Amino acid sequence: MTEALLQVEGLVKTFGAGEAETRVLRGLSLRMDKGELSALLGPSGSGKSTLLTILGTLMQPTSGSHMMLGVDLTTANDRALTDFRNRHIGFVFQFHNLLPDFTALENVIFPTAVREGRETAAARARGRDLLSRMGLADRVDFPSTNLSGGQKQRVAVARALMNSPELVLADEPTGNLDRASAIQVMELIGQINRDEGTTFLISTHDEKIAATCCRQIVVGEGVVTG
Amino acid sequence: MLYALKIAFRYLLSSKAQSALLVLGVALGVFIFIFMSALIGGLANFILASIAGDLSHVSIVAEVEDPVLLLDQNLGHILLAQEKSALRQAFLRDAAIYVPMIAALPGVVAVSPQITGSGFITRGGQVAQVAINGVEPGKESAIVQLDSYIVAGSVRLGTGLTIIGQTLADDLDLTVGDTIRLDSAQGVNALLTVSGIYKIGQGGFDRATAYVSLDTARTLMALPQGVTRIEIKLSDLMAADATALRITAITGLKAKSWTEQGAQVMSALQAQGQTGLLLKTFAMVSIVIGIASSLLLSTYRRKAEIGIMRAMGASRRFVVFVFVSQGALVGLLGGLLGAGLGYVVLQAFPPRDAAHPSVMPIDIHEGAFGLAVLLTVTIATLAAILPARAAARVDPVTAIGQ
Numbered sequence A: 001m002t003e004a005l006l007q008v009e010g011l012v013k014t015f016g017a018g019e020a021e022t023r024v025l026r027g028l029s030l031r032m033d034k035g036e037l038s039a040l041l042g043p044s045g046s047g048k049s050t051l052l053t054i055l056g057t058l059m060q061p062t063s064g065s066h067m068m069l070g071v072d073l074t075t076a077n078d079r080a081l082t083d084f085r086n087r088h089i090g091f092v093f094q095f096h097n098l099l100p101d102f103t104a105l106e107n108v109i110f111p112t113a114v115r116e117g118r119e120t121a122a123a124r125a126r127g128r129d130l131l132s133r134m135g136l137a138d139r140v141d142f143p144s145t146n147l148s149g150g151q152k153q154r155v156a157v158a159r160a161l162m163n164s165p166e167l168v169l170a171d172e173p174t175g176n177l178d179r180a181s182a183i184q185v186m187e188l189i190g191q192i193n194r195d196e197g198t199t200f201l202i203s204t205h206d207e208k209i210a211a212t213c214c215r216q217i218v219v220g221e222g223v224v225t226g
Numbered sequence B: 001m002l003y004a005l006k007i008a009f010r011y012l013l014s015s016k017a018q019s020a021l022l023v024l025g026v027a028l029g030v031f032i033f034i035f036m037s038a039l040i041g042g043l044a045n046f047i048l049a050s051i052a053g054d055l056s057h058v059s060i061v062a063e064v065e066d067p068v069l070l071l072d073q074n075l076g077h078i079l080l081a082q083e084k085s086a087l088r089q090a091f092l093r094d095a096a097i098y099v100p101m102i103a104a105l106p107g108v109v110a111v112s113p114q115i116t117g118s119g120f121i122t123r124g125g126q127v128a129q130v131a132i133n134g135v136e137p138g139k140e141s142a143i144v145q146l147d148s149y150i151v152a153g154s155v156r157l158g159t160g161l162t163i164i165g166q167t168l169a170d171d172l173d174l175t176v177g178d179t180i181r182l183d184s185a186q187g188v189n190a191l192l193t194v195s196g197i198y199k200i201g202q203g204g205f206d207r208a209t210a211y212v213s214l215d216t217a218r219t220l221m222a223l224p225q226g227v228t229r230i231e232i233k234l235s236d237l238m239a240a241d242a243t244a245l246r247i248t249a250i251t252g253l254k255a256k257s258w259t260e261q262g263a264q265v266m267s268a269l270q271a272q273g274q275t276g277l278l279l280k281t282f283a284m285v286s287i288v289i290g291i292a293s294s295l296l297l298s299t300y301r302r303k304a305e306i307g308i309m310r311a312m313g314a315s316r317r318f319v320v321f322v323f324v325s326q327g328a329l330v331g332l333l334g335g336l337l338g339a340g341l342g343y344v345v346l347q348a349f350p351p352r353d354a355a356h357p358s359v360m361p362i363d364i365h366e367g368a369f370g371l372a373v374l375l376t377v378t379i380a381t382l383a384a385i386l387p388a389r390a391a392a393r394v395d396p397v398t399a400i401g402q
């Protein structure tokens, strides 16, 4: 059995209070191993995004435990979480992914530059390399607003990989793309997963996309149902 | 945080028109600040220079000491009236000792011992009352810049000579070289030759003061020793209060600073300074409002981006730095632009020495350029703190809005 990358137990997340209280997660438990490529499935509103933002340390659960790489993340403060996120977790979102005033390359190297306080030549070299692996060698210095939807998502994947994180969380990364672009993005993700052993958790409600992943995690009623 | 600075710069460049307007607004505020500094400072210098030129900064005037009245305390009710003697003359007996001591004090430019009194001039059948002012030959211009007011003859005094004002000369139909008879209140008279005529432009002065040498005045006032007044000129007239205290401490004489009489001028200067300060404060406040509101708007507009940056591992501090840097950059650019503008505009005004009463006495040296730029950068940075904190508090989850 492979080493556990992350483990959550009895995750509860409620929004609002009193009459308006919504229980989104109701004691969800999940374990992911290093090198997994998993799809997160479930109907709209089932709590996929909520789970991903908690796993990504962008939001604290109401209760439950959250361990990753042996670190207890439920008790960490904002500064520690920010640093942890920067080093160990990559994100790909559905919308609003790139910084509009920056080029593709500048977007990709952001996670390294923000940690080092400047854009180093080494970071640029890695950024270029990642972009060419995403098939964007000729779009390196393009302003990000001039890229197509599929290109933007591939830049976002490159950026998510910039700091060689153990875990990449992608929330419906193909939700906005046509089928061809969606398949291209998923193929690239699969390739990175095979070549570098990066763990991916990708939410989608598209069964075909989910089928490209090795493991399917289904959420419903606030818990993992399959 | 070079990287945060780069992002700040990029953000400012991405909305060029808005940033340019903001910088221009700041520059205008800085320009007003500098212009007001130059105007208020120039005005103060002008007023001080115009009164200070002929002013005694510190004066020591002899006072009559009334004799002590010896009375038996147990006599019951007594009405006691002391009549001031018009004949008894107050004088500073030991002036000869004190004058060099005072002259040696730091900041003292000139010390002028004087013997003053009153009398009248007779010329033919005409009589005019005058104030007699005896000064040391060679020190005629030590306090009043008499040499610059001479319209005829010479400023040099000596035995048997007098310098009178233009109005008096006109009244008595006198010219340089004419002889007059001067009777003092002490009942002494002398025949004097008019050696110079001055015109200060103040009626009273030009009509009523006759300058003579100290020795002539001594004879006229029947004062065998001492002087009646010592006038002192300083290099810095604002040091007058302190110097007066110092002279009193050293000599025991009652030295008075010009500010005691010049209180009105001082309070006028103060009022001017306060008005200037108020306007300068308004200028700075408008800079604060401009920058704070513009950055707050930008914070709102860039909410999603801030969320992305936070998700990618940008700390709250980093976000604060990005927005505070924008404020500082706007402050620096606006400050430099405003200072440059101020410098160019103030060039149009005549320099300090050539100031003319009909032109606003704006003094470029009072422009406080460095202070204006420094203050603007500081204030702009502080103004950015509120928007920066708002930016740092952006919740990445709601901002990204999945």
Ligand SMILES: Nc1ncnc2c1ncn2[C@@H]1O[C@H](COP(=O)(O)OP(=O)(O)O)[C@@H](O)[C@H]1O
Binding pocket: A015, A016, A022, A024, A042, A043, A044, A045, A046, A047, A048, A049, A050, A051, B402
């Ligand atoms: N910040 C929030 N405040 C209140 N309710 C929320 C908030 N975020 C999510 N929800 C609710 O939680 C439920 C799950 O949302 P989400 O995790 O986005 O589901 P999914 O991504 O599977 O569509 C939804 O009913 C949604 O309305």
Ligand SMILES: [Mg+2]
Binding pocket: A048, A049, A050, A171, B402
């Ligand atoms: Mg969702």
